[in-house]
Amino acid sequence: MAKPVSIQVWNPNGKYRVVSTKSMPGTRWINLLIQQDCRLEICTEKKTILSVEDTIALIGDKCDGVIGQLTEDWGEELFSALSKAGGKAFSNMAVGYNNVDVNAANKHGVAVGNTPGVLTETTAELAASLTLAAARRIVEADEFMRAGLYDGWLPHLFVGNLLKGQTVGVIGAGRIGSAYARMMVEGFKMNLIYFDLYQSTRLEKFVTAYGAFLKANGETPVTWKRAASMDEVLQEADIISLHPILDKTTYHLVNKERLAKMKKEAILINCSRGPVIDEVALVEHLKENPMFRVGLDVFEDEPYMKPGLAELKNAVVVPHIASASKWTREGMATLAALNVLGKIKGYPVWFDANRVEPFLNENAQPPAACPSIVNAKALSLPVSKL
Numbered sequence: 380m381a382k383p384v385s386i387q388v389w390n391p392n393g394k395y396r397v398v399s400t401k402s403m404p405g406t407r408w409i410n411l412l413i414q415q416d417c418r419l420e421i422c423t424e425k426k427t428i429l430s431v432e433d434t435i436a437l438i439g440d441k442c443d444g445v446i447g448q449l450t451e452d453w454g455e456e457l458f459s460a461l462s463k464a465g466g467k468a469f470s471n472m473a474v475g476y477n478n479v480d481v482n483a484a485n486k487h488g489v490a491v492g493n494t495p496g497v498l499t500e501t502t503a504e505l506a507a508s509l510t511l512a513a514a515r516r517i518v519e520a521d522e523f524m525r526a527g528l529y530d531g532w533l534p535h536l537f538v539g540n541l542l543k544g545q546t547v548g549v550i551g552a553g554r555i556g557s558a559y560a561r562m563m564v565e566g567f568k569m570n571l572i573y574f575d576l577y578q579s580t581r582l583e584k585f586v587t588a589y590g591a592f593l594k595a596n597g598e599t600p601v602t603w604k605r606a607a608s609m610d611e612v613l614q615e616a617d618i619i620s621l622h623p624i625l626d627k628t629t630y631h632l633v634n635k636e637r638l639a640k641m642k643k644e645a646i647l648i649n650c651s652r653g654p655v656i657d658e659v660a661l662v663e664h665l666k667e668n669p670m671f672r673v674g675l676d677v678f679e680d681e682p683y684m685k686p687g688l689a690e691l692k693n694a695v696v697v698p699h700i701a702s703a704s705k706w707t708r709e710g711m712a713t714l715a716a717l718n719v720l721g722k723i724k725g726y727p728v729w730f731d732a733n734r735v736e737p738f739l740n741e742n743a744q745p746p747a748a749c750p751s752i753v754n755a756k757a758l759s760l761p762v763s764k765l
């Protein structure tokens with residue numbers, strides 16, 4: 380028998396039992412659930428990452444839906460427990476769902492939600508922040524000041540890289556990759572090279588239009604290029620930012636051989652998932668190439684870093700905070716709750732997971748739909764015509 384986990388209960392007499400494995404920012408998500416007759420139980424265990432056993436204990440004998448986190452392993456065991464408890468809905472509070480075995484969810488008839496769109500700009504802004512921090516050596520310089528080592532301006536002190544006129548490379552030009560590309564092109568007048576399995580016509584049009592604007596104003600226009608291979612990006616770009624999903628095709632996408640193809644003074648940013656980079660190879664590369672810099676939000680064995688990384692001055696590291704703006708985190712909680720609520724209520728799936736704004740308007744009731752269900756097709760769920 381698993382040990383019971385501690386919980387906080389909202390609306391104890393609600394008809395539907397919904398469980399959240401963590402407390403989440405804001406109160407709108409809580410209000411939306413309790414207004415629609417849900418009894419909400421929020422896990423209050425102190426440990427950061429819940430085990431599968433803890434989560435099974437939380438699901439219990441009767442559970443209509445669960446809101447979970449990207450740190451949890453949602454596979455056969457949990458979907459089987461949820462389905463036995465009568466549950467038909469699970470939502471990650473995240474857009475990435477590499478922690479979820481969607482085939483297992485399909486087998487048990489459980490809808491899997493995620494939270495696209497609401498974190499696009501926030502995540503791209505952190506990638507841009509890491510780019511600047513790495514290019515201008517901000518963390519090293521901050522440590523130097525605090526250590527009392529500054530004794531006057533010097534021509535060589537913390538000289539870094541200028542972004543203007545350089546080439547930014549984006550691997551995975553989806554929602555976040557495209558937003559980052561636009562920020563770097565418009566904000567710093569960088570040229571763009573990108574690699575994705577699909578063409579990003581909107582992004583290309585944006586760079587073309589901005590280039591024309593610059594030219595009309597007597598400035599050097601920015602340019603774009605869709606690379607035929609990832610290696611083309613690695614060889615040509617001065618800054619490379621990784622934004623693909625994590626799956627079998629992107630595991631260790633950046634490895635020893637590919638690092639060797641990058642410019643010696645390039646900057647590599649990762650705000651996607653840790654295993655997209657072979658982190659052991661990265662540590663070696665950083666040691667051998669002190670002018671090569673990296674900005675990391677995610678790590679291969681999160682929450683741990685591979686040995687040696689923490690000691691390297693040419694690495695800027697932050698603890699998976701790319702989506703951590705208040706507005707975004709509250710919005711993620713809202714979308715995750717509405718995915719679960721919508722499925723419980725038998726609502727259809729929203730027609731376009733890239734346009735979730737109507738669910739985020741705090742001054743209006745959200746549409747009667749699930750904002751984003753990744754296995755809607757596999758489960759033949761109806762789609763909203765709104």
Ligand SMILES: NC(=O)C1=CN([C@@H]2O[C@H](COP(=O)(O)OP(=O)(O)OC[C@H]3O[C@@H](n4cnc5c(N)ncnc54)[C@H](O)[C@@H]3O)[C@@H](O)[C@H]2O)C=CC1
Pocket residue numbers: 474475476495496498502550551552553554555556574575576577622623624625628629650651652676677699700701702
């Ligand atoms: N660090 C953080 O806190 C956050 C991390 N993420 C990560 O970012 C990922 C991307 O999010 P979105 O942009 O919203 O997703 P998206 O689905 O809009 O974009 C992903 C892009 O990657 C491309 N892609 C897939 N396989 C590829 C490959 N082998 N090579 C090149 N491109 C490939 C897809 O075609 C797509 O355009 C999420 O799946 C998640 O893992 C997302 C939000 C916050």
Ligand SMILES: O=C(O)C(=O)CO
Pocket residue numbers: 449472473474475476498701702
């Ligand atoms: O949404 C995601 O995929 C994250 O990594 C956290 O925002």
